[in-house]
Amino acid sequence: MHPIAGIVVVEPMKEADLDRFRRQLDRLASELRELEETSKPSVQPVSLDQASVGRLSRMDAMQAQQMAVETARRRREDLAKVAGALRRIDNGEYGICFACGEPIDIRRLAIAPTSTRCVSCADD
Numbered sequence: 116m117h118p119i120a121g122i123v124v125v126e127p128m129k130e131a132d133l134d135r136f137r138r139q140l141d142r143l144a145s146e147l148r149e150l151e152e153t154s155k156p157s158v159q160p161v162s163l164d165q166a167s168v169g170r171l172s173r174m175d176a177m178q179a180q181q182m183a184v185e186t187a188r189r190r191r192e193d194l195a196k197v198a199g200a201l202r203r204i205d206n207g208e209y210g211i212c213f214a215c216g217e218p219i220d221i222r223r224l225a226i227a228p229t230s231t232r233c234v235s236c237a238d239d
């Protein structure tokens with residue numbers, strides 16, 4: 116045994132842990148896709164016909180519309196993050212910090228499975 120100072124051995128994540136994260140991410144992806152499906156009608160253009168707007172004023176309808184667009188945009192971003200995490204699992208890069216190359220704490224991943232940075236490199 117000749118331990119070399121300063122060299123950190125990056126332990127690959129256990130297969131069982133990877134499987135667990137893969138299932139968690141798969142579930143997250145299908146939830147997001149489902150939400151995308153069910154919320155489609157609200158992303159339709161705002162009708163200018165007062166009658167069909169009902170009790171909502173046009174202004175309210177347009178604000179609701181903007182929120183729906185924003186929500187949909189965030190959902191697409193989340194979906195892209197989940198897809199990226201699944202890709203990293205396949206590539207064997209999952210759980211490694213983008214910034215420093217150290218393993219990301221598994222407890223952090225359990226809360227935020229799409230994390231690409233460890234706690235010390237996180238900017239969020």
Ligand SMILES: [Zn+2]
Binds near residue numbers: 212216232235236237
């Ligand atoms: Zn890091």
